[in-house]
Amino acid sequence: MTSIFKPRPGKSSISAEKSNIPSAEELTKNKFYCVSRLPGLPSVFKTTSFSNAYSDSESNYAVVVSDESIYVWCYKSIDTSPLSIHFPIDKSLFELPVAILTRPSSGTDQDPGLLMVDSITGLIKFYESVQHAPTLGLINDKSLELQMNLQPNEHITLVENVEPAGIAVATSLQRCILISLRDYKSKPHLSTIELANPHKGFLSKFFRHNEGDIVAIRSAKVENNDTSQVIIILDSVGSLYSVTYHLLSSTAAPYVDKSSSFKQTLSIDPDTYPGSGPAAKFLDIWPMKDDNYFLALVRSSDAILLATFRADKSGALYYGSHHLKTNEIITTTPRLFLPRPGKTAFVIIGNSVIMTDLDTSYIEPKDTFTYTKPRWEDVIRFNPATNAIGFGYENRSVNANPSIIVITENYGVLRVEKFPETSKKEINYDQASLVKSHIEQAIFFSDSMEIDFDLIQKVDRSVVHNVVNSIMKEVMTSSSPYLPDTLPVTTDLTQLKVKILTELIAFCQRNFSNDAPMIAEVVKNLEKTNCALNLWKYLDANEAYMNEFKKVLPEPRQFFISEIENIGEVLASFIGRLKETALSTSSLIVSTLYDGVYLNSVRYSGGVGKLWLFDTDLLKNVESQFTQAYVVGNHNDKHDAFCIVQLLYYFFTKAIKFTKDQRIDDKYQEYNKLYEEKKNGWTTALLKLGLIEEATDIADKYHDFASLARIMDTQRETRSVEDLNYGFYFEEFGYPFAASVYEYYIKKNEIQKLLLEFSNYKPFLLKFFEENPKLTSNVSWIRYLVDGNFTQASKALGLAESYNSESIDNQLTQLSLGKLSAEAAGSHTVKEFNDELMKVRYQIVIRNAVAGDGRIAAIKQTNFVDHFINANISKSNAKSLAANVFDALVENYRLPESLLIELLTIIEPKFLTNNGFVYALKVAQTFSNEEVVREYINIILLRLLTLGTEAKYNTNGTDEEIKREVESSLLFKTLSKQPHVITHLNQLLQNVELSGSLNQPLSDFNNGLLDKLRKRLNNDSFKIWVHLVEEQAKIILI
DSSP states (O other): OOOTTSOOOOOTTTGGGSOSOTTOEEEEEOSSEEEEEOSOOOGGGGTOOOSEEEEETTTTEEEEEOSSEEEEEETTOSSSSOOOEEEEOOTTTOSSEEEEEEOOSTTOOSOOEEEEEETTTOEEEEESOTTHHHHHTOTTOGGGEEEOOOOTTOOEEEEEEOTTSOEEEEETTSOEEEEEEEOTTSOEEEEEEEEEOTTSSTTTTTSOOOSOOEEEEEEEEEETTTTEEEEEEEETTSEEEEEEEEOOOSSOOOEEEEEEEEEEEOOOOTTTSTTOTTTOEEEEEEEOSSTTEEEEEEEETTEEEEEEEEEETTEEEEEEEEEOOOOOOOOSOOEEEOOTTOSEEEEEETTEEEEEEOOOTTTSSTTOOOOOOOSOEEEEEBOGGGOEEEEEEEOOBTTBOSEEEEEESSSOEEEEEEOSOOOTTSOOOOHHHHHHHHHHHHHHTTTOTTBOOOOOSOOOHHHHHHHHHHHHHHHHTTOOTTSOSOOSOHHHHHHHHHHHHHHHHHHHHHHOTTOHHHHHHHHHHHHHHHHHHHHHHHHHHOHHHHHHHHHHOSOHHHHHHHOGGGHHHHHHHHHHHHTTSSOOOHHHHIIIIIIIIIHHHHHHOOSOOOOGGGGSSHHHHHHHHHIIIIIISOOOOHHHHHHHHHHHHHHHHHHHHHHHHTTOHHHHHHHHHHHHHHHHHHHHHHHHTTOHHHHHHHHHHTTOHHHHHHHHHHTTTTSOTGGGTHHHHHHHHOHHHHHHHHHHHHHTTOHHHHHHSOGGGHHHHHHHHHHOHHHHHHHHHHHHHHTTOHHHHHHHHHHHHHTTOSBHHHHHHHHHHHHHHHHHHTOTTHHHHHHHHHHHHHHHHHHHHHHTTSOGGGOOHHHHHHHHBOTTSOHHHHHHHHHHHHHHHHTTBOOOHHHHHHHHHHBOGGGGTTOHHHHHHHHHTTOSOHHHHHHHHHHHHHHHHHHSSOSOOOOSSOHHHHHHHHHTSHHHHHHHHSGGGHHHHHHHHHSOOOOOTTOOTTHHHHHHHHHHHHHHHTSHHHHHHHHHHHHHHHHHHO
């Protein structure tokens, strides 16, 4: 795309596009128009307020009027403080003066003249030369004064230059008076003649009276070597007067040629604009290229129209109207300018200048009728602070485009020039193009305080999105026409892009503040561009890094000119490459990601959007290298460390929130896991470098209460608890902070701090106990006992034991205290505590039997298998069975009930004084499920009959011998202590099966025992022996 700042083509027809004042400051520009501030402004503007102003393109001079004086200067002067000619106002003569410039004397190139007209009294004063008047002492020359005869209550409402005829004025009584400036020898001489008077005179019949004020007086045509002139007069109700005036000559006095003059009434077609006929108010009019065609500015209700008419003596024809698009609240009378060649109309409404290209095709081919259909239209809105006080216009010439001049009180002289009209083949009116142009001007000319670039018209959101995306793409790829094609320094071009995107964000925030996704997209591109800018600066200043970068991208300049959209991938690759070298990445990361990305994101991203940094592994690589350098290694750059930790916290927490809100579960889990795993190391790095306050601020900002608790605890050696603001954080963040403090103390096993400090916030502690029973059960019971809450203490102690996180000795103590607490509270849980105490004690008995006088941890598994497993179990089965229970046994951790039963039934009975099966049966009966109880009892009895009872017994001895042998058996000792299982025993003997409902992993071992029992039952002596034991056990019970 061609840059608008490149030299334009050198055709003569286009050359006028260049400003004829090289030093003019361009305030905004596109391919259609340019707004510039002219340099020449008198210093008097700094000290004086003005009521009105006017510029004259024929002489290039301008005039301003204040309460006390009139000043005239050359507004096209390239002198920044040009000479201004001062004309003091005699307040005794001029109450409300109007000043207008006049042409220099014919045939001369001297400066213009000045005509002063008092609007109240009608006094006229004329200076033929603004420069010579003070010199020649003409300021108070009475010979150049004339008093117009105004009626009582009549005053002047309009003054227009219609030379060569002179200066025309309109009055409040609808009179139009022409002031002639010279005699037939072109010598200064003032005289007046009425051009229109609806109340009297020979024209009163011709121009019938109406109630409309005169709103425009224009010179329509000059003929016959400047001796004849057509002047048009328009009033507000649409009465158009065409007056043919013959100028003063050496042979004739000036007069109005009534035979050539006419009056027609203009009106808007009411079918096109209902109610616009009589109610329409005409505001201004200009003759068009063909003298019989006129362009009028009309107000119809709230609409401002450009209407085209043809009028001559035969009548007036309305051609059509165009509704100007404006959002201005109309408080002043709109004005119309149609500089030659009459292709573009300029309409001033309030602070706005509307420019519209006119379709004059109906004028070109004669007798063709068509409506005025603009091919292009745009609006420039000036900042209200400019305070426009006057206007002028410039026709197209060899070195100037058609334009209007805006004289402002606060910003000098502004020029709005329209470049040659676009080709008829182009699309004439495209909203997207106009919106794009306005946004581009707003961001590329953002320093132009004179112009308000903000959009006030409603624009479809999809159009805005497409336009903003197009602008961003052109900026990123350097294809925008507003960007220079090339700059000698890559830094300058990229810096310019940063500025442009920054302004685009500001524009979007002002105009589309509720479109957060679009703003976020612009912020993303700003971050990428600023990141690229800082990367280039870093490379340009560090040759070693540039050499490594060229191994990633051999042509770096091209990348930075047009491919910075891919900065994420490129930077990730570059940092990955640096990892293989001895070059540090810390300062590079700070420059690119902290200064270029993080600071912009913090500044602009109020919401949470998709983070482009996570499109690659860039941030993960940064975290990895930071951990290696600062957490594991000994890098000691405090500034870099602090900056990198800030950006890691910021971007990871944003990514976590975004993926959580958008329910991107896999990414959420990934980022959250990485964050939780790594943030402790980030804090460690800062603490190693003594950045305690900085670490505290970060933890506070991101509500990382775990790190905050840790940081504050590290300071307790040098600062009192009161100085560490624990109370402030408890109050500020409440329970979430308190929970992190409690968890930190539990992990450090600092139980005293946990239970006794921060007593003012005990409700938080109790809530923490309630929400984290497994984590706190080992300590919560202490707090409950201190508080006398025996019910909660009992419950907590029970939980502590059930979570099996303490040694069996500690659990024995906890369960004992829990039982006492339950008894004190009268709780029904006493039985549950007794059951748990029993199981712990049985395991302690086994441990003591195995360890003897030594430490249980010293026992080896092979030794345990060889010496403590029942000899009736094969070695292979013994090893498998021991593997399930050995580790927990030697580490002093609780065995679950199933493994405790396993151990009690496979250990050599003598080590438990032949009570192992009794203990096992008692443990089995603690299950709440009857089916489970029955199944375990069957397993225990199965093992008792196969592992604890010999296959053959003597049943033929004396009664005393048989009784002695029976009562010494393991089966008898078990049944006599657990007689209720005799029924289960008989059922097992009748049906030698297990239900298999427990899904025991060693069911093969149990199945083997079932086979063994079936074989034994085939032996009558075994069955008799079992029966004898049962009966003897029953007798003992009696």
